[in-house]
Amino acid sequence: MNDSHVAQTSGVLPVLLPLAERMTRAALRERAMGSPTLRLDSSHGVALVVAFLCGCGITQAQSQAADPSIFTTLWKWTPLLARGFVFNLAISFMAMAIGTIAGLFLGFAQISLLPPVKKGAFFATHFFRNAPWLVLLFYCMFLLPFQVTVLGVTIPIPDWTKATLGLALPVMANVSEIVRGAIQSIPTTQWEAAASLAFNRRQALWMIIFPQCIKRMLPPWMNLYAILTMATVLASIVGVNEMMTLTQRALSAESRPGLLLAFYSYVLLWFFLYCYPIARWTVRLEARYAVNQ
Amino acid sequence: MPEANSEPIVALRDVHQSFGDVEVLKGVSFGVAKGGVVCIIGPSGSGKSTLLRCINGLVPIKSGSIRVADFEVHNLHTDQEKIALRKEVSMVFQQYNLFPHKTALENVMMAPIYVLKEDPKEVRERAIALLTKVGLAAKQDAYPGELSGGQQQRVAIARSLAMRPEVMLFDEVTAALDPETVKEVLNTIRELAREGMTCILVTHEMRFARELADEVLFTDGGTIVESGRPAELFDHPRKDRTRAFLSQIL
Numbered sequence: 362m363n364d365s366h367v368a369q370t371s372g373v374l375p376v377l378l379p380l381a382e383r384m385t386r387a388a389l390r391e392r393a394m395g396s397p398t399l400r401l402d403s404s405h406g407v408a409l410v411v412a413f414l415c416g417c418g419i420t421q422a423q424s425q426a427a428d429p430s431i432f433t434t435l436w437k438w439t440p441l442l443a444r445g446f447v448f449n450l451a452i453s454f455m456a457m458a459i460g461t462i463a464g465l466f467l468g469f470a471q472i473s474l475l476p477p478v479k480k481g482a483f484f485a486t487h488f489f490r491n492a493p494w495l496v497l498l499f500y501c502m503f504l505l506p507f508q509v510t511v512l513g514v515t516i517p518i519p520d521w522t523k524a525t526l527g528l529a530l531p532v533m534a535n536v537s538e539i540v541r542g543a544i545q546s547i548p549t550t551q552w553e554a555a556a557s558l559a560f561n562r563r564q565a566l567w568m569i570i571f572p573q574c575i576k577r578m579l580p581p582w583m584n585l586y587a588i589l590t591m592a593t594v595l596a597s598i599v600g601v602n603e604m605m606t607l608t609q610r611a612l613s614a615e616s617r618p619g620l621l622l623a624f625y626s627y628v629l630l631w632f633f634l635y636c637y638p639i640a641r642w643t644v645r646l647e648a649r650y651a652v653n654q
Numbered sequence: 655m656p657e658a659n660s661e662p663i664v665a666l667r668d669v670h671q672s673f674g675d676v677e678v679l680k681g682v683s684f685g686v687a688k689g690g691v692v693c694i695i696g697p698s699g700s701g702k703s704t705l706l707r708c709i710n711g712l713v714p715i716k717s718g719s720i721r722v723a724d725f726e727v728h729n730l731h732t733d734q735e736k737i738a739l740r741k742e743v744s745m746v747f748q749q750y751n752l753f754p755h756k757t758a759l760e761n762v763m764m765a766p767i768y769v770l771k772e773d774p775k776e777v778r779e780r781a782i783a784l785l786t787k788v789g790l791a792a793k794q795d796a797y798p799g800e801l802s803g804g805q806q807q808r809v810a811i812a813r814s815l816a817m818r819p820e821v822m823l824f825d826e827v828t829a830a831l832d833p834e835t836v837k838e839v840l841n842t843i844r845e846l847a848r849e850g851m852t853c854i855l856v857t858h859e860m861r862f863a864r865e866l867a868d869e870v871l872f873t874d875g876g877t878i879v880e881s882g883r884p885a886e887l888f889d890h891p892r893k894d895r896t897r898a899f900l901s902q903i904l
């Protein structure tokens with residue numbers, strides 16, 4: 362790693378060192394990941410639990426004698442919210458699968474030797490990577506038809522499918538960059554060695570270069586998945602029945618204004634519990650591969 | 655052993671090569687007889703690696719011609735022709751360039767199986783025999799990261815030999831090794847040369863060059879400044895430039 366200059370400054374500016382060093386590390390890490398990394402740690406969980414308990418406390422304090430306790434209310438709605446959460450996960454799995462497959466193709470196209478393919482893939486990658494996720498979601502919602510007719514058979518396209526496609530687009534673009542970055546991080550001498558053994562470009566890519574990329578791609582890919590999972594709640598804006606939408610429905614059914622904080626931090630807790638292990642695992646993998654390289 | 659009168663197996667005629675505006679090879683011509691050993695010496699940046707890469711067809715040339723056996727190296731069109739050339743001439747690199755995700759044995763077996771489409775069983779036997787030859791039979795299941803530099807380089811040599819080449823190119827294959835391990839790699843190359851393999855080596859191991867080479871080429875600035883039998887060139891260099899270079903490294 363290139364933090365030698367950090368070490369050099371240690372004698373001069375000891376006070377700044379921890380911060381400078383941390384920031385350098387973070388910057389290097391994000392560069393390696395190709396996207397902002399989730400840096401969830403247990404303190405975030407503690408903060409969330411505190412917020413949740415505060416929310417519950419406030420609600421409890423505001424409630425009238427006749428109201429059931431906040432925990433009873435949450436418990437009552439939990440099955441419905443859980444169903445919504447499963448839907449979020451389903452969307453995240455499918456968007457990730459579609460985005461990954463499409464992204465692999467796009468990533469390979471980015472290193473094509475044919476200029477039009479390369480340029481087209483570059484443009485598509487950067488277009489979808491830099492477009493706001495919500496805008497892409499809206500585009501998919503409103504530009505895709507609600508049904509298609511293939512060979513006389515009418516197939517409906519439900520909203521959640523469109524939302525999945527909408528989320529798969531930025532995933533695709535990010536995977537494309539992850540693939541391109543990983544391939545280009547393999548020393549060119551590996552290509553050269555393969556060529557001198559008469560492997561053609563395609564064989565070299567599939568048998569020699571790409572297998573070496575997988576380890577490098579895994580941490581940023583998992584990071585992307587965690588980000589995507591959190592982004593699935595965007596689907597509530599376009600009316601998909603996922604956890605966020607159902608939370609809003611629960612809140613309006615209860616019509617107790619004080620419930621807001623408790624419910625939303627409850628939802629956050631669910632997402633935290635799901636994403637935290639992924640984030641930790643990503644960090645572990647990253648550290649392991651960094652040592653091995 | 656070199657067959658004195660036979661047509662050279664490698665022949666370069668007025669080869670020019672440049673990277674952008676920088677001319678790296680400025681008209682290089684030489685030939686290597688079948689079974690001959692040619693050592694190339696010269697200062698850093700004089701184009702030695704580039705020359706070997708051109709012979710292997712890894713980089714294009716600007717003008718001139720390179721012939722290896724029956725192949726015009728830069729006039730090959732189909733994949734088959736390119737494969738056929740790479741079967742003739744194989745290259746070993748300074749940094750070994752083994753495939754890190756494959757074991758030593760797999761490194762040796764890959765090209766014959768996937769490129770030459772040979773029978774995996776037969777390739778495996780041959781690969782084990784080659785690893786035995788370079789003294790690494792015990793390490794066949796080790797990954798490159800688990801091998802020392804010298805061991806990796808010997809695996810790389812076995813990997814090249816698995817293509818059954820007629821000509822081997824060695825680009826400073828001992829430069830990254832410590833003196834102890836240099837010997838084991840040189841022994842492997844010596845054995846190959848004695849068996850009649852045509853070898854072109856870029857090397858700074860002068861004693862080795864003196865012992866094995868049929869001809870030594872001194873390159874500087876993209877041309878061959880002087881060439882001759884090792885005893886002549888090392889002991890009685892004709893050109894000042896050669897003398898200056900030799901006095902620095904000997």
Ligand SMILES: Nc1ncnc2c1ncn2[C@@H]1O[C@H](COP(=O)(O)OP(=O)(O)OP(=O)(O)O)[C@@H](O)[C@H]1O
Pocket residue numbers: 673676678696697698699700701702703704705
């Ligand atoms: N891919 C490249 N792009 C641009 N210039 C290059 C490239 N490869 C080599 N060169 C230049 O070509 C010249 C010759 O390089 P080459 O590697 O052949 O030298 P060399 O004799 O092998 O040197 P060394 O002893 O240091 O290995 C150098 O000036 C180098 O900067």
Ligand SMILES: [Mg+2]
Pocket residue numbers: 702703704825826
């Ligand atoms: Mg060199």
